[in-house]
Amino acid sequence: MEQVEKSPISKREDTEMGESDVDENPKSIGKSSSDSESSDSEDEAEQNGQLLTLESELSTNPSNYDAHVQYIKLLRRRGEIEKLREARENMNALFPLSPSMWVEWAKDEASLSNDSDSEAVEKLYERGISEYLSIPLWSEYLNYVQEHDPQVRECSADGISKARNLFERAVTAAALHIAQGSQIWDAYTQFEQAILLTIDQSDIQVKEKQVQRIRSIFHRCLSIPFANLKSTLLAYKAWEVEQGNALCAESDDVDGIEPHVASAYQKAEKMYNARAHLEEQITREDISESERFQNYMSYLEFEKSFGDPARVQILYERAITDFPVSSDLWLDYTRYLDKTLKAGNAVKDVYSRAARNCPWVGELWVRYLLCLESGHASEKEISAVFEKSLQCTFSTLEEYHDLFLTRVDGLRRRMSLAKGDDVLNYSLIRECFQQAADYLSPHMKNNDGLLRLYAYWARLELKLGNDLIAARGVWESLLKTCGSMLEAWKGYIAMEIELGHINEVRAIYKRCYSKRFSGTGSEDICQAWLRFEREFGTLEDLNYAVEKVTPRLEELQLFRLQQESKSFSEATYQREQNLKKTVREKRKSGLSTIDEQSPAKRQKNTSQSPKNLHEEKDTQRQNLAEANVRKEQKGKVEKQVNELLMKDTNPSKTRLYTDQCTAFLSNLSFKAKDEDLHRFFSDVGGVTSIRILYNKFTGQSRGLAYVDFEDDEHLAAAVAKNKQMLLGKSLSIARSNPKQGRKGSIALTAPDGHDFNDLECTNRLSIMLSKLVEEDASNRSGIDESSESKESVEISKGSAHKRVENIQLKGKNTFAVPRNVRPLGWTTNKPRTTEEGDDKPKSNDEFRKMFMKT
Template identity: 30%
Template sequence: MFSVQPQSCSSCNVNCVRSLNHQPVCVQLQCIRKQRLKFHLLPAKWSGPITRSHIDRHYRIHSNVSLSVGTGAVPVEHDKANVNTPCAFLQLSINAFDYNCHVDLIKLLRQEGKLHRLRKARQKMSELFPLTEEIWLDWLKDEIRLTEDESDREKVYELFERAVKDYVCPEIWLEYVQYSIGGMGAQGGIERVRSIFERALTAVGLHMTKGASIWEAYREFEIVILSTVQPPPGSAPSQEQQELLNAQLERIHTLFRRQLAVPLMDMEGTYAEYSDWADDGVPEMVTRQYRRALQQLEKGKPFEEALLVSEPPKLAEYQAYIDFEMKEGDPARVQIIFERALAENCLVPDLWIKYTTYLDRQLKIKDLVLSAHERAVRNCPWTMGLWKSYLLALERHGADHQTVTDVFEKALNAGFIQATDYVEIWQSFLDYLRRRVDFSKEWSRELDELRAAFARSLDYLKQDVEERFSESGDLSCTIMQIWARIEALHCKNMQKARELWDSIMTKGNAKHANMWLEYYNLERSYGDASHCRKALHRAVQCTSDYPEHVCDVLLNFERVEGSLEDWDAAVQKTETKINRVNEQRARVAEKEALQARQEEEKAEHRRKAKADKKGQKKSQKVNRTGDKRKADDEYEEEWGEDAGIDEELFNTATEELMETESGLFGRRAPPRKTEPPGFRKNQRASSEAPQQPQDVSKEQRIDENCVFVSNLAFNLDDPEGKLRALFQGCGTVQQVRPVFSMNGVFRGYCYVQFEDRLAVPEALKLDRKEVDGRPMYVSPCVDKNKNPDFKVFKYKTAMEKHKIFISGLPYTCTKETLEDLCKQHGTVKAIRLVTNRSGKPKGLAYVEYENEAQASQAVLKMDGSMLENFTLSVAISNPPSRKMEDKGVPSRLLGAAMPRQPQGARGKGRTQISLLPRSLYRQSTPDAKAENGTVSAPHTTETDGVHGGPGTTSPDTQSKSLSNEDFARMLLKK
């Protein structure tokens, strides 16, 4: 072995790079897991560190692909047409758990005819994964062709035994029995064939569609044996030959009777064949069993037909079939339908849990139960519940200690997705070890093993689990609490129990009253009064969540146990604690009240600023030439901000319009009643005064019987009639009030008022319903002037482990297409495609599953998959937290653009670049007006930051100089 000096690893920055068989590798466990550097990357005499460039260069040379940056062990997906054998071997050396790469390698080696390497590749894959029916059949057929002598046949028999353990497959059993018939000439060969046939009938003989093939093969075999024991024609059989002949005939009769009692497809042909074969006709008992089986067949045919026409994996159809068989109550038929379902849905943990639970509670057959549990954890190793039930099943059926320990060690390496999963699997194993201990003995090896396991579990959670998940998963120290109680109750070792509780309290649990009370109860049951008193005094000192309760417990304890001095000390300590707590609560309440007042003042300031800005905007809009309205203003307006125009504001705007001068050309003529684009006659008919804004009073808007409808199309035809018909199913509609502009154009929102408030929740359910190609927004009717921060968001913004978030979807993806894709991994409860305001998809979706396990399975299987040449990104739903933005006066940030220029009488210019030097720029104030109260002339410049320009500056401002206090007040107003 070539020796290399330790070098610094580029992945973990630890001096741990060594040479293993001339292969520089990092022996740190975390680095091996990440990169799996088990292939020759560098020259034998290389003494430097392994870098990303070495891996990429070697990978490109051999496979024309590169590793994805940042993953360390996941190769970029490549075209299967370019996959070759060295590339596949290299990829597996990086990630041995790449299932598809194993399949590709086996196909390549089979095409190349490299049988020895092919056998090793299959063996390696079978150790890591259960193999499918197709892979097993190809392997078995290849090995059968290579069989030369009896020793080779025994190896094939062993391979068949492994194959039938993964899944229940009729085709594999049929191949097995046919192969065994070829060895019937060996010693004991006929009995071996019959034994394999009986096992096949037990496994798949009840398969309604494919079980008949095993029965027919078994009968044909026995008929061949019958021909060998019959005497030659014309000769009389001896007594021994007659006994053999009668026994063989009885075997065939028995097979016919057994098959006709089982509901199988095309069993009418079997009954006719038996009628022809039997000399004395079909017995009455067999006929009754046959008719009963026909009735069962008719009950099961609808489910079989549903399986026949549905697409894989047919989970819903199998679930319905399983429920039917469980109601029927035949354990053998329940078992076969479970096995059929698992053969096509092997990666569904809930199905395995349901099957193993049924076996544990109903059949309780050791070999059958343990085999199912073992296959369950091989197929879904990431599911902690399956490992937990496996450990219980091993203990329940008396498995030896080493077997249970080995299974537990495999569970620790299974790669659970949550820290709490490791805590639960440790608890299950510790429970098993505790049940092995005989506590009547003062010392035993099992007790030492239990204590060592407790200590190891704490180290494992602190090191391995915290390193991976940034948390131990056991915040309340449940494992340490159980250990302390065992030491106190069974071992009478209160000293050790107190040490454990001291450690528990130092892990951030001292502020919780329930933890101190748990410790106090332990001392009360197995300790003494002095330690109880000490624990309660510490609890009063440290508890912050429920101090009153702890104080009551201390006082009640002293009433029963303490002296007068103890009582006085307890009263003094509790009073001091309560007074301190009350002071803290008062300070917190005062602080919260101050914050509330400040927020109220800010909200009031924002409302005033918004009202001033709104009035200023209306004044500018009235004085603009033409009647064209900006479309972006309509989109930005919300129903609580500019939904209705007050009568007073409208009158003021009208007076200003009458007094506005247009500079050189005198007074502006009143606008013509021209119809804007998109205006329809029915809009004029629905509004009594199309040239005037509707008077939507606050009393009408703040109505608990009313909902606000927005995001409607501006050119919606007859909005009042359409919305009345749409909301009629929610309750009696009293009034529909669409809002129109001054020019009679529908503004895209309205109010719907019901006679009964109970109709409002039903109306809110129509939120996001599509109306003329756009999603209609339905929200409660709330006055935003009084509730400026009110927002309606109907979806959760925290992590939802049963829901997944999918991005990268093609824009043409429909809800049905996505449901077909997602239901392969579990039961889909709801799907939400995210769209913009116009109803166009954004390539995002949320999919809700029935439970967390199904969502986790969907993330594992769908992340990185392709849909219509789009790569999907799938993760557990965890939207980023929404930070509330301060809507007050915006502050200038470093590197931000210049403040927005105020608009003049001509509106927004084509160029928005400020040509004024920053030193001369002055921020506009919303209160600045021309002296005469009118808008400045068009030729007046706006570079001074006020609408009136230099010509409208107040004479007081011109004549009076400003002091430092004036400048300070100006800055504070900003």
Template identity: 30%
Template sequence: MSELFPLTEEIWLDWLKDEIRLTEEEPNREKVYELFERAVKDYLCPDIWLEYAQYSIGGMGSPGGIDKVRAIFERAVTAVGLHMTKGQTVWEAYREFENAILSTVQPPPGRIPSREEQELLNTQLGRIHTLFRRQLAIPLMDMEATYAEYEEWSDSGVSENVISQYKKASQQMEKCRPFEESLLAAEPPKLAEYQTYIDFELKEGDPARVQITYERTLAENCLVPDMWAKYTTYLDRQLKVKDLVLSTHERAVRNCPWTMGLWKSYVLALERHGADHHTVSDVFEKALNAGFIQATDYVEIWQAYLDYLRRRVDFSKESSKELEELRGAFSRSLDYMKQDVEERFGESGDPSCIIMQIWARIEAHHCKNMQKARELWDSIMTKGNAKYANMWLEYYNLERSYGDPLHCRKALHRAVQCTSDYPEHVSEVLLTFERVEGSLEDWDVAVQKTETRLNRINEQRAKAAEKEANLARQEEERADQRRKGKSEKKAQKKFQKGTRTGEKRKAEQDDYHDEWNDDAGTEEMGTKPKRNTWKLRRDSLGGTLPLALNLPPGAKRAQQGDDKPELRNDNSSVFISNLAYTLEEPEAKLRTLFETCGPIKQIRPVFSNKGNFKGYGYVQFESTVSVAEALKLDRREVEGRPMFVSPCVDKNKNPEFKVFKYNASMEKQKIFISGLPFSCTKEQLDELCKSHGTLKDVRLVTYRSGKPKGLAYVEFAEEAQAAQAVQKMDGMEVDGNKISVAISNPPRRNMMDKPGSNRPTTDMMPRQVFGSRGRGRTQLSLLPRSLHRQSGPVSKVENGNSAEPVPTTASAAAANAAGETKPLSNSDFARMLLSK
């Protein structure tokens, strides 16, 4: 496993301890030493270095054992001695070892040492003094205790030089203390805290401290390609130490093999530090098998390797081994793009044939082989590039620089015939060429050919424009028909509703007058009407009167048909949408949001007929300058929803105007997350994703009401970070929910939202079919059973005994006879209720 991937500090320690136990009875300690050497190369691990040094102490008895222990301790303090929190343990272990050696060279009490013994004693004391001084010159945690220990140990006291260095280190320690405390308080992987620490050390300018901070960061963030890229770039440009630079590049590609940029930097670093050709080629072959996530990554790594091979060639020789290897690599790269990349990704990755263009230019410029260059350009044009003017002009410039006028003219003539994007430009270049190089006959041929081609192009453009205009006109006619049909339908419904309401009120008034006359006649005959009957009539009559509702001003206007605001100047207005329906006092809320943009002339939130806020409205400013400031508030979060702010445009005058709030194409730096728990907040999602790279935006998708949908979009600073997040987060469980993560690739709205469009059916639940008119209304009756009209005579029941049937009203009987349901009048309700 260690051959393929770096191992963590915990795994290495477990492995090393097992090997140490297995070799206790064997004299072979070299096997364990080799394992320690592999372990210290993966990450910066103070505990592994400490274990390595302590294990080496057990071999002091062998020849040269003490020197070997000292060498390992020296490497340890060089590697991790600057570690602010863990470096002190290595220094203390080193001093304890030297103190143990000191006890063996001190003479017994009462005996005067010989001169050789005294020299050996002084040398050992000098080693311990040096260790104290070196440690006190480095900012470390709890360095005050080390200084106190040195004062107690040293018989001659502490020198002024040591005190001065100790004070400087203490001051540096105080500068670093806030960063160390933030690291201690933060949760892993602490990427943001480490980045802040690195920025601080870069400003301080101490290369050793910058290096140790990067190493500490990568020990906890080993799968962040951007951090490896920053570290290797710093080493390439600042330290430039061959062993350190190359080992770091190797570790980078072992940790993040899917990142093409790290392999490319590795190849360049190998060439920069004079690595042999076999090593560079071996690294390149490993890069091809690393499994990049984009077709273009393979094009870039091939370009880096071909550049390296080109720089090895001595073009002063007509032929050489390096030149043949370069040509073979170019040929192999084209086969690789065609066979491997296209089959894997479904695209070439090099549509403009950049690799072939470079090969052709090398053949023309360095090898003076225009025949090969022309063959390559013929192949480039046959791959679908003949319709582009810039490709022909690139070929023309090559012929102009290294070819002859005959082939220049031939290339321009072919360009005029084949170019479809900018034929006018190609024609102008041809005519300019003939003005400089051609004869009168050549000029006449060029003029005739360009005129014929341009006339044909203009005819095609006119036909295309006419076709587009016809389609637009048809679409406009269909839209007008739809609008007209909706208006007629709405007017018809309004008329029918008004008619029914008028008939109902007239019937109620007639019934009331009839009842009043009947009661009056009864009173004249000496019979008083019942009090509860009169009360019912009065309530029924009062119920027909309009009620004064306590609605917002906007809602009252909406009731009066003023649903569409009248904004006189669209240039000074903005349209606000995507607000929550539950927004309280929307006019005051909008005024608070937009009053910083400039003086406001009018705010018009739109309400429904029932007085409910529709979630959109208009803001009109006194000056058009304020509109630009208001548009900056687009997507500002208002009560958990992104508020959309767009220019106020009359759709009748500009029917094609559209404002797309979000990208509808693939966004390789953005990921789409589904299956999130509804309780997930933006802060929780930010904490979940920031370990994979630098976040630019986090957006939770919600309904208009503000309730979450369980979906989110997260945008990273770079595409590699988004790819890493997909690889690491897909299938992860969040609060018991298994989430799905993919690169953001929303469906095209113009294809997916049109009625009758062929929507993809894969991976989708089958939709329920409701018929041509959609889902029908519920068939349940919402009228209480006591008020249901009975089809036959109603039997009056008193005390459980059946009484004589109560006949229905004349109006009800007429309605039953007609097979229709007529609304009940006040008298009908009165008879039904009083009969109980």
């Protein structure tokens, strides 16, 4: 729920009554006493400047509520009647006025008119009571009619009838107002009692009828819960005593009055007692506006639980008078009316007021249009409301989208159901769609909402407009804006398929199969074309589609592989960085844990008892012995690994490829061998070596190869054979472009002549290392089955696996890069050799050369 704050209207109502006396004599507007003439003359220049400033502000920004209020206030002070009327009308055209402003306006006009012109003032009161529920405004209206209408004042039959009708309207609108509604009832009974006094005493029948009328008003009043219900009961009993009935006028009990009246009174009193605490909460002056709003909502939930729509509606009216610009309150109010009252003038009136108070809420306008349609409003009225809604500023484009669709929905329903002369012209729907497209298309590109709008438009062009060319034009217009949106093409194709236009569908596929769509959209449209030709086309059509789609799918597949490889490299690099960071943190935490225990504390802990001291020394000696065993076994394993590595990477079986004059082949048949590539490039010549890449796990060809040539001339001739067929597949040939700074790649050759790439070499060494660790563990298990030996095996395995896991699968093999790591037990007193003194770590190439020395 949005934050609730007091509206400008409420603020205006708070300040207006305090700063300007609405009960002053309106004829004194603009007049000043002799004592204030000097001060007025001094202020006149300042007021003129303020008027010019306010007029300029309102001309540029008519929606400035505060400027309207200040402008009206200044004009009223200066007595400029014509400008004041115009200013009030201009403001009311944009905003509802507060009840106090209506009272002020009506009193000003009443002071300037005669009793014969009271109709104009009454119209002002009517406009005021139609905007908000205000008991003071109703009271002023009733008093004005009784005082200034000649027929009512003279108690003529027409005047009495007019006043009674006005009182009944007031009772219907405000009588259920618990806090102030009794004011209307009191005024009503006083009016009827005044009529009774004018009746001739001899006319007993007329007098008795009037007495019954007054008694009936009292009975109605006593059945409604009010804050001063007991005062009304005392007034009724006193009146009955005047009529000669024996009642105790000073007692607030119900003794002596009619049973049904007493029962209704007791029920009303019980209802008021149940609501008294809620009334107190919404009328308190020491709470914030947000708290008051929440109290209103709680009160409304309480009233709804009793299921009396009249009481709920009067409470909603009280709430919106206090919070006129709370969109949540208006939405809640209108939902309740739609649920309980359905359609009708009362609901339409509430929607009209809601749209005036909160014009920036698109949902209110949408539901306003639906309310008008439910009430069978004319097209002229609905169109006027729709055009007015388009002049408002909404917070999201979706609100404009919903508004346009609601308008189209209504036109479609009325066009489909109307008969005879009431049938609407389809041009209204087309104009509405065009208006929506012109406004929304620049702001909703590649949006599902815009797609729904155009799809709806195209369907109505076919169903209601019977115009296929116009429907195709709608889709073409959408594709100009959202050509990269796959769903737009699919919608267009679906329409043509539904109509059975096979050739048109094929033409659309030819236009869009090569476009790039998001996600797997490009592959999806290619597969959709193939399915379409299988279901609707001939064999020639299918072959043509396959011929067009296959290269596109291969291109997309290669692009996906490149993206996946790139993502894998980035993910591997990130994991390595995280692993290094974790190792550093663990080392730091280990050192800090050792350092945390001070020598004094260690001495304190070890001096607890001689027994504990001996046990701790034994434990330290045992741990030192185990560490020495682990260190010795670790050295043996590393020595054997290094010997095996030197043996397996014999320089005689190692070749260095620089890829400086190399062709890269893709889409190679999995069955292709080196001989096949030699035959393929026999007409080119100059082939020095061929490297087919194999899967490191299965040993099968990956469909990729490198071919080295003697010079660039032979390489250019080989690249010219791009897209030629080899073993039933079209080869993709391009010049190899090794990464900048790459000095070459080592290829380990197996005894059978098979070349291992970097990953395969890593995998091979990893397997050899694991086997070596297992053999070492099994040999030692036969000699010593103690826990120390088992722990040494586990440690050796862990160190071996760590070495394998730290392989960086980028560029050259760097799994055995040396580090200047201080060995366990290292001290500064130990003499350093020349090799240990070299703090600079060796590079990958330097370390590789150590293994490649003959």
